[in-house]
Amino acid sequence: MRLILDTPPFQNYPPQPRWDQRGEYPCRWVGLGEDIQPPFVAAYRLRFTMDRELTLRLHVTADERYELFLDGNRLGRGPERGDGRYWFFDTYEEILAPGEHLLAARTWALGACAPIAQFSLTPGFLLCPDDEALWNLLATGRAAWEVKRLEGYAFTPPMAAFGVGHQLEFDARQFPWGFERGEGEGWLPARPLHPGYSAFSNREVHPHEHTLAPAVLPAMLAEPRQLGRVRHISAPAATETHDIPILAENHLAAEESGWTALLKGKAELVIPPNTRRRVIVDLEDYYCAYPEVIVSGGEGGILRLHWQESLVENIQTWDKGHRGEVEGKYFTTLWWHRDGIGDLFHLDGGAHRSLETLWWRPGRYVEILVETSRQPLTIEQLRFCETRYPLEMESSFTASDPRLEQVIPLGVRALQMCSHETYMDCPYYEQLMYAGDTRLECLVTYVTTHDDRLPKKALLMFDISRLPCGLTQSRYPSRLRQIIPPFSLWWTAMIYDHLYWRGNQAFIRQRLPGMRAVLDYFLAQRNAAGLVASPPGWNFVDWAPAWNSGEPPGALEGQVCAPINWQVVYALSRAAQVEEACGEPELAQRFRRQGQELAAALAQTFWRPEAGLFADDLEGRIFSEHSQCLAILSGWLPADQRQAIAESLFTAPNLTRPTVYFLHYYFEACRELGRMDAILQRLESWFEMNALDFKTTYESANPHSNRSDCHAWGAHPVYHYFASFLGIRPASPGFAAVEIRPQLGSLQSASGRLVHPAGIIEVEFERKGEGVAGIVALPSGIGGVLRQPAIGDQPGASIPLRPGRNFIV
Structure with missing residues (x-):
């Protein structure tokens, strides 16, 4: 479970510090044993034993990003995005039973291939328990953390989506499966780097050293969803599909039920050997999501997931037209005449392979391209884990x-x-x-x-x-x-x-x-x-x-x-x-x-008095x-x-x-x-x-x-x-007082419930002559004024408002 801290940790560490020790954390960043330049992906692991049940609080971050696993299960993704001055760390709290446990992390540093919003100072990983008694057992730079590079990752330019980072090309034939469970060969002791430093200590730091601040936001939404409606299935002549229009005459209607069942999570789908399929899926809303695909078999084949916000009906003018129509349109990337933005997976034929991206993808339409070789491919799961800030409409x-x-x-x-x-x-x-x-x-x-x-x-x-x-x-x-x-x-x-x-x-x-x-x-x-x-x-x-x-x-x-x-x-x-x-x-x-x-x-x-306007230019x-x-x-x-x-x-x-x-x-x-x-x-x-x-x-x-x-x-x-x-605005700092100046225009009535720091403001207005009549309900302790619309040069009436229900007649 992710926590938001009210105050930074380790404020009393070290005890009675000299000026040059203040703000130091009881842990160090760690990295790969060799100096590898980005882009690269790495894994860390630590086996440990608990002699009793306890509630474990961990502070975790990485440069650039991480996924954290406990006993093979993902706890979360991070860190919350900041910069070198405010390098955020996330805090997790979990109850651990007595016995053996494994912490693992997948981290990546993409350098110039990363999203433009992603900073990097020194690639590495940092984890520290809050409890001093566990520092030597679990903290990076103290405990026996091991690390290895994860092979199988390559990155290609993102075309028109220049800010979001390079696209992933993942080769399952090279990937060391089971890292999150600590499996596989090639693990080496992690190399200690610089200590963790507080962002609030104003201490000396080198340009390559991070200063750490607790995350200020809750965990992003992570909601797996079975999404999508099949809009088109075809057997394209080539892997590149950007110049192939979506035509009903090419639609393989007989295969639609199988893909639909897969998208709904009701059945697996088998793609025969030596087959190529292109499937256009309409998510029927805009989503930001991590695709979650599980496959078996299909050795030597590929699976590609590309995303678009909408399809293009004219690739010369880039007109998109009605966003819900697909017939005659192209799944192509703005300005580039390419297939789309997304990720490509090379398959190794293994069982129950979970194909994952490092970063989420956005849009409404997903193009699935599958090519098999001599072995059939079973797609066991295809779903989308929605991610975003957990914001919902409360008004x-x-x-x-x-x-x-x-x-x-x-x-x-x-x-x-x-x-x-x-x-x-x-x-x-x-x-x-x-x-x-x-x-x-x-x-x-x-x-x-x-x-x-x-x-x-x-x-x-x-x-x-x-x-x-x-x-x-x-x-x-x-x-x-x-x-x-x-x-x-x-x-x-x-x-x-x-x-x-x-x-x-x-x-x-x-x-x-x-x-x-x-x-x-x-x-x-x-x-x-x-x-x-x-x-x-x-x-x-x-x-x-x-x-x-x-x-x-x-x-x-x-x-x-x-x-x-x-x-x-x-x-x-x-x-x-x-x-x-x-x-x-x-x-x-x-x-x-x-x-x-x-x-x-x-x-x-x-x-310019003759125009009754201000000019934009000096010449008027x-x-x-x-x-x-x-x-x-x-x-x-x-x-x-x-x-x-x-x-x-x-x-x-x-x-x-x-x-x-x-x-x-x-x-x-x-x-x-x-x-x-x-x-x-x-x-x-x-x-x-x-x-x-x-x-x-x-x-x-x-x-x-x-x-x-x-x-x-x-x-x-x-x-x-x-x-x-509705005209509801704060009349003083903190919305401590309310000014309501309703103006309905040609509307006959309008009403609403508006979030307020002290609760909810509720109003119901209907036109009455040149003004409005209705009800205003304010939260406890909140007062204000309602101002009726002006009539000609005469200001409208001002009506005091008290906490609770106020009737405007």
Whole structure:
């Protein structure tokens, strides 16, 4: 069983340490006896005897990854992903009976073949019991651990999915079966490496040495599932299938029942000798999973499992069309004209061989390719072990327009598939946590579940990614450094979001130096006109088709970009509120003053009164909805400019429009302006997702030819259902007070149950004249205010809310 520790272990070891001994663990990393360069896979084993029953607590980690086994049974996978400064270890607790036992681990270090999010300092393995009496018996560097290299692993490039690591090619003929039970030859004493060091001791460490921190997340979901519907079976002419369309005329209908029984776990399946079969399986939802295949026989044959998010109907334009249709489509990899992303297994003919991957695979469609030689192959089991962060939908929402509710499963599933040991932009192509994506994923998390551990980890990871100049990296953890300066600003907004939606003020205080450093970096870029010059780096704002690689006009280094300047004003406004809440009124006043000064400079330079809009460029020829939305959200507009934008934003022609990601900020601006009708109009893109049989929200503007079918930044309508339509938002840090400003737009009614740190908020609203009537139920100890919509220039009524049920009439 995995545990989450409240405090790091070994804080009193060694007793009365000198300054250079502080933070040292009572164990050492161990590695292979010879210096082997990655990629490689290794196994460790330790036989030991217990003289009595006891509860054993173990702290375990590896560089890069491990699977831990006790007496041949897998206890877990890890470690939780971090970096060299925060190299996480996992903690397990098991009850051991008296007698002989075996600990074993499979570890791997893939080096340049690893996912980009995977760091490596020195390949090795570390295990230490919590109990001092067991250190010499079990701890690596003390006990008699043995190690050997596991042969049979090779790795091939991942093509378009550049971020997820190389594909596995596994040769069962070379693999030493039974390592998890300590079997086989070739075991040698493990080589001691450097000691374990605490990440919190600020001690001396070499660049190749890890500093260790307890895992902050629970174990990832590990749920075996019998999944899939057979969509196509054929006997292809070649192993390479990317250019072979899926045609009904080639379907071997007589074999469908056998494959269906296998997928349902009801029967084994025998593939005759000298046979090739291609099977397209529709998992009927998006999954991240470890395939679990058990086979017997089939010596000299191969079994290949490739994954796709969707099939392609035109390999020239990469149009995907309706995601549930397969006829005439191709199982091929975007841009590469290759079969897919997945793993290849060479079979040895042995009995009950368990074919496993080192890392999970994502998608909706699986292509199974089987080739037998002179021996038949029996597939005894084919199932998929779903893995992700254990996040489930705890809130609920309904509305008079049922289409809104139908979007929720897409958004929640996208969030689940992009939530693992970190958030991820997408599970299929990159598996990297980007700050711009993550801000929206955190907001959706806050309205979905009480669990805020993944948002907290995201805040921490971006904080420790910061460069000497103050900026965060755009994505982290990541071996490949990338800088998107506007994403650093979104990270500062994440600090505000967490403070208000969840609290954790002590944790937030630790982020304040980083927040200030980011803002000071941007303020240092101000030119003589008082505007922020575009910094070096990729100044991505949105995937607007009219923009070059997501950069607005003026985004090149040294130029002036209105949307980025408005984003700085927005960030300063949020930071001022954070400083005020954390007892720093002087710093809050400083940020307010700087925000007002920058807003005034923007108005002087970019405001075009004849258009009633802010231009994007200095010449005043290009306008976008992005600039208007950020200006509205900044909070520093004078009333006349705000009113002009409130009219022009929805009527002016030729404005650059946001795509899926930045529509969050458009929706925020619509809420501020009371234009929920405009949100409903733009939600048509999400309603179309269901019509096209998407299972998750997608990445960019064109649903037919976009890259990623699973991008959780597109889940933000779920947030707006609760925070904009129902209007439930925190009025003070930690959600200690509630402000409810319902705006139904054209909806006749809407209701919901929203997770809150103190329990659940329940609301039921129906239209009544220009306002709403209904019920609001707040958790014990929580009060607030309900604000009715404004009528013309007159503000709506403010109704105090008390804990328990409140009737709005």
